Amino acid sequence: MSHRALEVLIVTGPLGAGKTTAVNRLLKAEVAAGRRVAVLINEFGAVSVDGALVDAERPELAGVENLVNGCVCCSLRDDVVATLKAWCDQPEGQRPERVVLETTGLADPTDLVDLEQEPELAGRLRLAGLLTVVSCLGPVDHLRTRPLLRRQVALASLLHLSKGDVDPSAAVAWEGDLRSAFRHIPLVLTRNGVAPTDSPDPWRGDLRPVPEGWEATAGPSFAAARSFTTAWDHPVDPAALEALLLAPPAHGELLRAKGVCAFAGWAARNDGSDRWAFQLADGRLEISPLPLRADGSAPSCAAVVIGTELDAAHWKRALRALEVPPAGARRKVTVRP
Template identity: 30%
Template structure:
């Protein structure tokens, strides 16, 4: 099995034209000044990358995921790109700039895959927004709403272009959707990178949690909003009992939005891949991989009982 320490991974997402590439350039300058090798994944909806060459003037390596949306059309390329930046280019940190069409929740799903998570650890989701009229039912409206919901850092950009009353209304609409993220108000994406990249201080962190979103600001209550996604990694120290696991699959809570992982059954030599994405049924499929992944299952959802889900899953171990 491959042994490596996951490197920090950041997601930049948000509205089309909100200033994501401008912020990316500021982050790259910061990492370069610290002597870090930054790898960049650029996702652009067109077949040709426009912003990638700009980032390439500073970054150690830029990989373009052009020609589709990273949350669907080029999702497999995302995992491949992360692996290449870590293994071939020895990046110290990776940042993904999503197209304005990409659903951040789907991107999070991709980078929390157990196979990919051995290489890169999702540190933060940074969303850039600017106050433009958006139809909530349109693709842009949906993506913006998802970016707000998933963000750890909300950067409200282009303040210099709007009158105070309009800006305050815009800000209130954003914080109402996610009162737990830090909020930055700026123009030209002028945010101090060292402050933006400061690690999130989590209250009483559970060891099984590898991704948490919407950590409260110091002045806010410590209670987590029910709509903020939590990804819980349950590591499996041994093979599973087939009968008990099939029973566990029937008890998945309705708050669970995604589950995935790898393991083996006690009476079968094949590596198994587990996938669950409602409203579809959970599936178990034999799989052959080049590298043996960690045996674990990742649970992603909102408001579910983490401890109960973990305990019930661990009861499926053959030697439990």
């Protein structure tokens, strides 16, 4: 007996746009509706911070897979296909009905819309839509100057414009430009990742063929970016972390920073966890509590920095210098230039 095709919703958009928040909302809605849903998270870095944030929500998922240190449309495409095939191979009643595929903000979705044509997935998978999340806090001229962003938007079956509650005037500017340039794509303004109740269903998208002429161009693409991951053995200085991440770098452009840490001088919370997630996007540093895992363990502490033309040795030294070891303790890892 043939299985019903696995529905896949691609969620893409720039770094820090709010994709993980949107993904968590989507997963909770699917679980509440009684559907078996899985999530495939791709991050550009050696530590899956977004995976920890999704795991913290603890919905009852049919599957969770984290792909790190690559791009789903490039070096990790084979892993994506293998993961989707494994889910398709599961018995009826166990296999997911739907999959949310969250790409890194550096991924080009033009290389993902042909997943249905993969020999191992043909007839077993259906692309249900492509949701692009865009933050209104970035410069509005990025829509014209950054080809990757234009491709992420141009292929969308639905656009979510996020963070308008933070800067309403910026939301108006972004909404005007998006509606003018892409008037055929439905656009929704969200608050904290939540779309209005009468918004289009992301799973009822209408994916169009890849537009002609969308060849790779210069710009902040996956190939131009670099990711640095630094593990921490001890709590870090919260003020020093803020100062480091908010100061303009001496070299290159800092596109994104995120991680998990404990803060020196901050006691464990009532839930028993001393872990915090931090996210730098659009020039704003956000910190949120991160609970213990379901088994009672705490996520490892590490920072991921993503940017172009950054000095890797400098950033690794600067991140390790944020640690505040307890009296008499030493760092376990020596950072070499």
